[in-house]
Amino acid sequence: MTSISESQDYSPKGSKRGHKAGGSAFAFLAWFVALSCVLPMLAVALAALTxxxxxxxxxxxxxxxxxxxxxxxxxxxxxxxxxxxxxxxxxxxxxxxxxxxxxxxxxxxxxxxxPAYVLAYAYTFILDHPGIVQTTLRDVTGWGPRDYWFPEIRxxxxxxxxxxxxxxxxxxxxxxxxxxxxxxxxxxxxxxxxxxxxxxxxxxxxxxxxxxxxxxxxxxxxxxxxxxxxxxxxxxxxxxxxxxxxxxxxxxxxxxxxxxxxxxxxxxxxxxxxxxxxxxxxxxxAGKRHTTMPPAELKGIGAxxxxxxxxxxxxxxxxxxxxILFNMGLQSEQDLFSRRYIGFLQNSLLLATVAAILTVIAAICLGFYQRLRPGRVSSTAAYMSRLGYAVPGGVIAVGLMVPFAAFDNVLDAWMRANFEIRTGLLITGSIWLLVGAYMVRFLAAALGAYESGQSTVHANMDAAARSLGQGPMGMLRRVHLPMLTPSLLTALLIVFVDVMKELPATLIMRPFNYDTLAVQAYRLASDERLEGAAVPSLVILAVGLLPVILICRQVGRR
CATH class of the missing domain: 1.10.3720.10 (MetI-like)
Incomplete structure (x- = not known):
C-alpha cells in the first residue's frame, strides 16, 4: 500500500508556494549555521598560513x-x-x-x-606530597621526603x-x-x-x-x-x-x-x-535474534x-x-552564597542557558532543513555543522578571536577617524562571541538528540499537515515540536551541562572580569588553593549529574 507521502500531492497551490518559501528560509538558516561552524577552522588555517x-x-x-x-x-x-x-x-x-x-x-x-580537571583536583589533594596519603606514610614509617618513592600524580x-x-x-x-x-x-x-x-x-x-x-x-x-x-x-x-x-x-x-x-x-x-x-x-x-546470548553464572572467586x-x-x-571534594569544601573558606560566588553562578547559568537555547534552535534549523529537502546539499550542511564536536575549545576560540578582533580593530579605527568615537572591542569584548564558540563546539550533540527524536515522526504526518494547508513553519510548530519535546529537552540539558563544564574557550574568550564556576575552580587550583577549588567543582559536578541520571535511567530500563 502506498503511503500518503509517496502518493500524489493533495496540498493547495498556495501552500506549495508557502512551503517553497519556508523551505528557502530554513535553507538559509541551516547554511548560515553550517558556515558559522566552519568559520573558526578556516580562520585558524588562514592565520596559521599567513x-x-x-x-x-x-x-x-x-x-x-x-x-x-x-x-x-x-x-x-x-x-x-x-x-x-x-x-x-x-x-x-x-x-x-x-x-x-x-x-x-x-x-x-x-x-x-x-570533568577530568575536577577529578585531578581531588586526587592531587590526597596523593600529592603534602596530601594525607604521603603524610600518613611518613608519620607511620618515620621516613623523610627522600627516603621513599611514590608515584607522581602531577x-x-x-x-x-x-x-x-x-x-x-x-x-x-x-x-x-x-x-x-x-x-x-x-x-x-x-x-x-x-x-x-x-x-x-x-x-x-x-x-x-x-x-x-x-x-x-x-x-x-x-x-x-x-x-x-x-x-x-x-x-x-x-x-x-x-x-x-x-x-x-x-x-x-x-x-x-x-x-x-x-x-x-x-x-x-x-x-x-x-x-x-x-x-x-x-x-x-546481523542475524536474527532467535538465540539470545546465555549469561554465565559466576560464583565464588569468579563472582x-x-x-x-x-x-x-x-x-x-x-x-x-x-x-574527597565534599571534605575539601568543608575545610575551605569559600562561601557559596556570598555575592562573589552568586556572580560566578549567575555568569555560568546565563552563558549555559543562552548557549543551550541558541544551539538547540540551530539544531532545529538544520534537522528540519534535512527533513524538508533530503539530499546531498542538506546532508553536507549537517556534516559541516557536526565538525565542531571534534575541534577542541581552544582551537575554536583562536579561530573566532582572530577574525573578529581584526574586525573590531578596523571598525574602531574607522569610527575614530570619521566620528571620533571609540567602539573598542565591540564583538570580542562581549559574551556573544563566547556563546557562538559554545554553539560550534556542542551543536553536534544537540543535532544528534533532535534527529533521534525526529526519526519517530512519520513522513505521513508531514503530508497530512501540508494537505491541511500548513507551511513548513506551521508544520514545525504544530506537528514536530510538540512531538519532539522530550528530545529537545534532552538536547537543552546536554548542551547546558557541557557549557557549565567547558574551560579552554571560556578562559580565552570571556570578557574582562566575567568569570564562571569553571574558571574560578581552575584559578583557585592554579594557586594551590585546592580546598577552595572544591566548592565550585562540586556545583559543576551536581549540574553534570543531571544528564548522567537520564542515561542511567535509560540503561536501567534497557
Whole structure:
C-alpha cells in the first residue's frame, strides 16, 4: 500500500508556494549555521598560513616535537585504558551474572558526570606530597621526603589516569549496546567447538562489536586532545596547553594559530576515522535474534573478581572523588552564597542557558532543513555543522578571536577617524562571541538528540499537515515540536551541562572580569588553593549529574 507521502500531492497551490518559501528560509538558516561552524577552522588555517615562517621554524626548533610526542603518548594511554575498562565492564554486566550486576550496569555510567580537571583536583589533594596519603606514610614509617618513592600524580601518567576514569563510560555504553544486540549462535558454536568462554569472547564476540568499541575509543580520544584543565594543572605540555601559552603568556598570535592548526588537523583526522568506523558499525547486528546470548553464572572467586573489577572504576571515578571534594569544601573558606560566588553562578547559568537555547534552535534549523529537502546539499550542511564536536575549545576560540578582533580593530579605527568615537572591542569584548564558540563546539550533540527524536515522526504526518494547508513553519510548530519535546529537552540539558563544564574557550574568550564556576575552580587550583577549588567543582559536578541520571535511567530500563 502506498503511503500518503509517496502518493500524489493533495496540498493547495498556495501552500506549495508557502512551503517553497519556508523551505528557502530554513535553507538559509541551516547554511548560515553550517558556515558559522566552519568559520573558526578556516580562520585558524588562514592565520596559521599567513603567520610567516619565522614562528613555525621557532616552534619546530623548540616545542613542537615535545607537544606532539606528549599528545600522542597521552592519546595512546587513554585509548588503552578506556578500552580495557569499558569493554571489560560492559562484558561482565552484559554476559555474566554475579551479585550486584544490576546495580553496576547503571552506576558504571556515573563517572561521566565528572570533568577530568575536577577529578585531578581531588586526587592531587590526597596523593600529592603534602596530601594525607604521603603524610600518613611518613608519620607511620618515620621516613623523610627522600627516603621513599611514590608515584607522581602531577605527571603524564596521572593526567592519563584522570581522563581514563571519566571517559571510559563512552566505551562502556557503546560496547554494552553492541553486546546486547549480538545473537548467541556464533558464541555458542564456538563453545561447542571446544573454545573456552574467554577464547570465544576474544575470537567471536569482540570482533563483532569492534566498530562500536572503536567509536567509543575515538570519542574518548577526541575528548582527550580537547582537554586543557587536567593537562594544564598537571604541567603536561600538549598542543592544548601550548595554544593557551602562546596566546596569553607569549602574546604570539601566529604561534597560537599554527599550533591550533596542528591540533585541528589531528582532530579532523580522528573525526573522519570515527565517522567511517561508525558507518561500518552495523555488522554486529546481523542475524536474527532467535538465540539470545546465555549469561554465565559466576560464583565464588569468579563472582568476587567480577564484583571488584566493576567496583574499582566506580569507586575511583565517582564515589571517592565525591567524598574527597565534599571534605575539601568543608575545610575551605569559600562561601557559596556570598555575592562573589552568586556572580560566578549567575555568569555560568546565563552563558549555559543562552548557549543551550541558541544551539538547540540551530539544531532545529538544520534537522528540519534535512527533513524538508533530503539530499546531498542538506546532508553536507549537517556534516559541516557536526565538525565542531571534534575541534577542541581552544582551537575554536583562536579561530573566532582572530577574525573578529581584526574586525573590531578596523571598525574602531574607522569610527575614530570619521566620528571620533571609540567602539573598542565591540564583538570580542562581549559574551556573544563566547556563546557562538559554545554553539560550534556542542551543536553536534544537540543535532544528534533532535534527529533521534525526529526519526519517530512519520513522513505521513508531514503530508497530512501540508494537505491541511500548513507551511513548513506551521508544520514545525504544530506537528514536530510538540512531538519532539522530550528530545529537545534532552538536547537543552546536554548542551547546558557541557557549557557549565567547558574551560579552554571560556578562559580565552570571556570578557574582562566575567568569570564562571569553571574558571574560578581552575584559578583557585592554579594557586594551590585546592580546598577552595572544591566548592565550585562540586556545583559543576551536581549540574553534570543531571544528564548522567537520564542515561542511567535509560540503561536501567534497557
Amino acid at each position: 603567520g610567516g615562517t619565522d614562528t613555525i621554524q621557532h616552534l619546530v626548533e623548540t616545542v613542537l616535537a615535545r607537544y606532539a610526542l606528549t599528545t600522542v603518548a597521552l592519546v595512546a594511554m587513554v585509548s588503552v585504558g578506556t578500552l580495557l575498562l569499558g569493554v571489560g565492564a560492559a562484558w561482565l554486566v552484559t554476559m555474566t551474572r554475579f551479585p550486584g550486576v544490576r546495580f553496576f550496569e547503571v552506576v558504571l555510567v556515573l563517572p561521566l558526570a565528572f 605527571s603524564l601518567g596521572g593526567a592519563a589516569l584522570m581522563l581514563v576514569l571519566v571517559l571510559y563510560p563512552y566505551v562502556y555504553l557503546l560496547a554494552r549496546a553492541a553486546f546486547l544486540q549480538q545473537t548467541g549462535g556464533a558464541f555458542l558454536a564456538a563453545r561447542a567447538l571446544g573454545k573456552s568462554a574467554f577464547s570465544a569472547f576474544w575470537s567471536v564476540s569482540l570482533p563483532m562489536a569492534r566498530p562500536a568499541i572503536a567509536s567509543g575509543v575515538l570519542l574518548a580520544v577526541m575528548e582527550t586532545i580537547a582537554d586543557f584543565g587536567t593537562v594544564s594543572y598537571f604541567g603536561v605540555q600538549t598542543f592544548a596547553t601550548g595554544i593557551y601559552t602562546s596566546w596569553f603568556s607569549l602574546a604570539d598570535r601566529s604561534g597560537a594559530a599554527q599550533l591550533a592548526l596542528c591540533l585541528l588537523s589531528f582532530a579532523l583526522m580522528l573525526a573522519v576515522l570515527e565517522r567511517s568506523t561508525r558507518g561500518k558499525a552495523r555488522y554486529h547486528q 568476587l573478581g567480577a564484583w571488584v573489577l566493576c567496583a574499582v572504576p566506580v569507586v575511583l571515578g565517582f564515589a571517592l572523588p565525591v567524598f
